[in-house]
Amino acid sequence: GAVVSQHPSWVICKSGTSVKIECRSLDFQATTMFWYRQFPKQSLMLMATSNEGSKATYEQGVEKDKFLINHASLTLSTLTVTSAHPEDSSFYICSASMGYEQYFGPGTRLTVT
Amino acid sequence: GESVGLHLPTLSVQEGDNSIINCAYSNSASDYFIWYKQESGKGPQFIIDIRSNMDKRQGQRVTVLLNKTVKHLSLQIAATQPGDSAVYFCAEKEAAGNKLTFGGGTRVLVKP
Numbered sequence: 001g002a003v004v005s006q007h008p009s010w011v012i013c014k015s016g017t018s019v020k021i022e023c024r025s026l027d028f029q030a031t032t033m034f035w036y037r038q039f040p041k042q043s044l045m046l047m048a049t050s051n052e053g054s055k056a057t058y059e060q061g062v063e064k065d066k067f068l069i070n071h072a073s074l075t076l077s078t079l080t081v082t083s084a085h086p087e088d089s090s091f092y093i094c095s096a097s098m099g100y101e102q103y104f105g106p107g108t109r110l111t112v113t
Numbered sequence: 114g115e116s117v118g119l120h121l122p123t124l125s126v127q128e129g130d131n132s133i134i135n136c137a138y139s140n141s142a143s144d145y146f147i148w149y150k151q152e153s154g155k156g157p158q159f160i161i162d163i164r165s166n167m168d169k170r171q172g173q174r175v176t177v178l179l180n181k182t183v184k185h186l187s188l189q190i191a192a193t194q195p196g197d198s199a200v201y202f203c204a205e206k207e208a209a210g211n212k213l214t215f216g217g218g219t220r221v222l223v224k225p
Contacts, residue, residue: 006156032211043202043215044157093156095213100145102213104156 001027004096006105013084013112020080021108023094028103029074030096035067038091038107050077084112123220126197132190134219136203139184143205147213148177148188150199157202160188190221198223 003026013019023033032051036044048069050056056069068080077096081088089112095102126132138146144165149157163170163177163186170177176189186203203216 004156034212043217046212046214049212091154097211101159101162104149104158106156107154109154 002101002103003027004094004103004105006094006108008108009106010109011111013110015085015112016083018080018082019084019110020078021092021094021110023077023079023096023105025075025096025098025103028096028098030077030098031074032097033071033077034095034097034102035069035077035079036093036095038093044093047079081110084110086112088112123222125222125224126193128195128223128225129192132188132193132197132221134188134190134201134221136186136188136216137184138186138203138205138216140205140207140214141184142207142209144208145206146177146179146186147204147206148175148186149202149204150197151202151218152199160201193221193223195223195225197221
């Protein structure tokens, strides 16, 4: 149980375009979902926390207008990287929580050319 | 701000030996700690957790030790196997919130 999926698993896009990443909790309802970013050989850095039906809470230094988060249901959250640039290339990981524990998705590799 | 600190060493271990990975944290308000394993290109995988009212917890081949006095956390892996090769992260959570703060990670390489 407690499986989290992400789609797509990898994506390549051109600079200036937008990319949407989906995070789904497959067998449970997640009251809270989290989005992380991980650069090569670095740790996970929390970008934002989202609760179903409310606005996401962004960490300091994360541009909310650039990284749009929608959490429309208890099983789906989306992260849209708007006007992507090469420096946005990273591994984006979501997690879903229904209580104390967080269950992580497999990650999405974004490459902006 | 406060953070979970973990220098980024690479730990080379002979297959069959025990591994010990260390983590220092600085947030005295943290009450829940987790160890994750991350293989290349994948998301973090839960290994074991411990709450602040405990100082030791054992799982299958893994043991987590918590020393609140010196704010230190360790993960011991018994009889390390090639499949244990990965990057290991510690993470902490405050009692008052639901956010996890990750340490820097340690790469474990198991030599056959």
